Amino acid sequence: MLAITPCPGRSLLTLAIYYLTFYFYLVNCYNKLVSVKKILKQLNIPAQCKKYGISLWQCPSFLFLIMGFIIIAASIIFYFLGMHYIDDPATVVFFVLILAALLFCLAYIITNSFENLVEASRMKTEFINIVSHQLRTPLSSLRWAIELLISGNLGKVGEGQEEYFRIIKENISRINNLISELLTISRIESARFPLREEFFSLVEVVKELIAEFEPFAKASNVEIKFNFEEKLPKAFADREKIKRTIENLLDNAIRYIGDKGKVEIKVLKKNKFIYFEIKDNGVGIPKKDQKYIFEKFFRSENALRYQTQGSGLGLYIARAIIEKSGGRIGFQSKEGKGTTFWFILPIKKETKAKSA
Amino acid sequence: MEKILFIEDESNLQKTLGSALGQEGYEVISALDGETGLRMAKEKKPDLILLDLILPRLHGLEVLKKLKEEEETKNIPVIVLTNLEGLTEIEKAIELGATTYLVKAQYSLEEIITKIKKTLTDNH
Numbered sequence: 001m002l003a004i005t006p007c008p009g010r011s012l013l014t015l016a017i018y019y020l021t022f023y024f025y026l027v028n029c030y031n032k033l034v035s036v037k038k039i040l041k042q043l044n045i046p047a048q049c050k051k052y053g054i055s056l057w058q059c060p061s062f063l064f065l066i067m068g069f070i071i072i073a074a075s076i077i078f079y080f081l082g083m084h085y086i087d088d089p090a091t092v093v094f095f096v097l098i099l100a101a102l103l104f105c106l107a108y109i110i111t112n113s114f115e116n117l118v119e120a121s122r123m124k125t126e127f128i129n130i131v132s133h134q135l136r137t138p139l140s141s142l143r144w145a146i147e148l149l150i151s152g153n154l155g156k157v158g159e160g161q162e163e164y165f166r167i168i169k170e171n172i173s174r175i176n177n178l179i180s181e182l183l184t185i186s187r188i189e190s191a192r193f194p195l196r197e198e199f200f201s202l203v204e205v206v207k208e209l210i211a212e213f214e215p216f217a218k219a220s221n222v223e224i225k226f227n228f229e230e231k232l233p234k235a236f237a238d239r240e241k242i243k244r245t246i247e248n249l250l251d252n253a254i255r256y257i258g259d260k261g262k263v264e265i266k267v268l269k270k271n272k273f274i275y276f277e278i279k280d281n282g283v284g285i286p287k288k289d290q291k292y293i294f295e296k297f298f299r300s301e302n303a304l305r306y307q308t309q310g311s312g313l314g315l316y317i318a319r320a321i322i323e324k325s326g327g328r329i330g331f332q333s334k335e336g337k338g339t340t341f342w343f344i345l346p347i348k349k350e351t352k353a354k355s356a
Numbered sequence: 357m358e359k360i361l362f363i364e365d366e367s368n369l370q371k372t373l374g375s376a377l378g379q380e381g382y383e384v385i386s387a388l389d390g391e392t393g394l395r396m397a398k399e400k401k402p403d404l405i406l407l408d409l410i411l412p413r414l415h416g417l418e419v420l421k422k423l424k425e426e427e428e429t430k431n432i433p434v435i436v437l438t439n440l441e442g443l444t445e446i447e448k449a450i451e452l453g454a455t456t457y458l459v460k461a462q463y464s465l466e467e468i469i470t471k472i473k474k475t476l477t478d479n480h
Contacts, residue, residue, distance in 0.1 A: 136461045147376075
C-alpha cells in the first residue's frame with residue numbers, strides 16, 4: 001500500500017538520482033573518451049612515467065587511468081545495485097556522494113603531481129644555470145691565472161715548473177670541456193638546443209682545425225691529409241657547433257691511432273648534400289661495440305681505452321648536432337684496420353638576405 | 357694610454373684579466389657592481405667597457421641599455437664578457453648595441469686580449 005502512495009519527498013529523491021546518474025554518465029563518457037585517447041597515444045604508461053623519473057603513484061597519466069577505471073566500475077556497480085538491490089534511493093545517493101568525494105581527492109592528487117613535474121623541470125633548468133655560471137666562474141679565474149703565470153710576464157717561469165703549469169692548464173680545460181658537454185646534453189634533452197644557423201665554408205672550418213691540431217698531430221706522429229672539391233657550395237648550419245663536431249672526430253681519429261699513422265679528410269658534394277669524411281688507420285672499433293658508439297657515456301673497449309681520456313659524450317653530441325642540422329652521421333670500422341666517420345649536411349640555396 | 361673599464365663582480369677575474377691588460381699597456385679601471393660601473397663610465401670616459409651580465413645592484417643588460425641611451429657613453433664600445441651562453445642573452449645584448457659577446461669559459465686570456473685590441477682599433 002505504501003509503495004503506491006505517491007510521496008513528494010521520494011519523487012524529489014528520484015529526480016536527484018536521475019540527475020546524478022546523468023551527470024556521472026556525462027563525466028564518464030568524457031573520461032572514457034580521454035582515457036581511450038590516452039591509451040592509444042601512450043600505450044605504455046609505466047614507461048612514460050619512468051621517463052619523467054617519478055614513481056607510478058605520482059605520475060599523472062597513470063593516476064588518470066586509475067580514476068577512469070574507478071568511475072567506470074563505480075557507475076556500473078551503482079547501476080546494478082540501484083536497479084536490483086537497493087530500494088531506498090537515499091542510500092544510493094549517499095554512496096554516490098562518497099564516491100564523488102573520493103574522486104575529488106584523486107583529482108587533487110593528480111593536479112598535485114602535475115605541479116611536481118613542473119617543479120622538477122624548473123629545478124633542472126635552475127641546476128643548469130647554477131652549473132654554467134657558478135662552476136664556470138671559478139674555473140675561468142683558474143684558467144686565466146694559470147695563463148698569466150705561464151706567460152712569464154709576472155716573472156720568469158723556472159725550469160721544471162713549466163711542465164706542471166701545463167698539467168694544471170690541461171686539466172682545467174678538461175673540466176671546462178666536461179661542463180660544456182654536460183650543459184649541451186642537458187640542452188639537447190630538454191629540447192632547448194638552439195642552433196645559430198648561417199652560411200659558411202666547411203673547407204675553411206676544416207683548415208682552421210687542421211692548423212689547430214698540427215702540434216698535437218705532430219706529437220702523435222700522425223699525418224693529416226685534406227682533400228676537397230673546389231667551388232663547393234656553402235654549408236648552412238651552426239658554424240661553431242659543426243666545428244666542434246669535426247674537432248671531436250679529428251681528435252678521436254688522432255687519439256686512437258696508436259703509434260703512427262695517417263688521417264685523411266675529404267669534403268665534397270654528393271647529390272643535394274655536402275659530404276664530410278674522416279678516415280684513420282687507427283685501432284678501430286670492435287664489432288660488438290659498434291651499435292652503441294653514439295650512445296652517451298659509452299666508450300669502446302678498444303685497445304687504447306685506458307691510455308686515452310674521454311667522457312664518452314663527444315659522439316652523442318656530434319650526432320645530435322648533425323641531425324638537428326638536417327643531416328646524417330655514420331661510420332664504418334674494422335678492428336685493427338681503422339675507422340671512417342662521415343656526415344652529410346643538406347645544401348640550401350643561398351639568398352642575399354640570409355647571408356647578410 | 358687607452359682606458360678600459362672592467363665591470364665584473366668576481367674579484368679574481370678582475371685581478372687576472374686586469375693585470376694581463378695592464379701588462380699590455382692599458383689603464384684598467386674596475387667596478388664591482390652594475391651601478392658603480394655605470395657611474396664610472398660617465399665620469400671616467402673609458403675607451404672600452406668590458407661588461408659582465410650577472411652583476412649585483414644592476415643587471416649587465418640594464419647597464420648596457422643605459423649606456424647606449426646616454427649621449428656621452430653611447431659611442432663607447434662594449435664587450436659583453438660573461439658565462440651565460442643562452443641564445444636569448446646573446447641576442448638581447450647584440451640588439452642593445454654590444455660590440456661582441458664573449459663566453460668567458462670559451463676563451464683564453466690571449467684570445468680575449470686580441471679581441472679587445474681589435475675592437476679598439478676598429479673603433480678609432
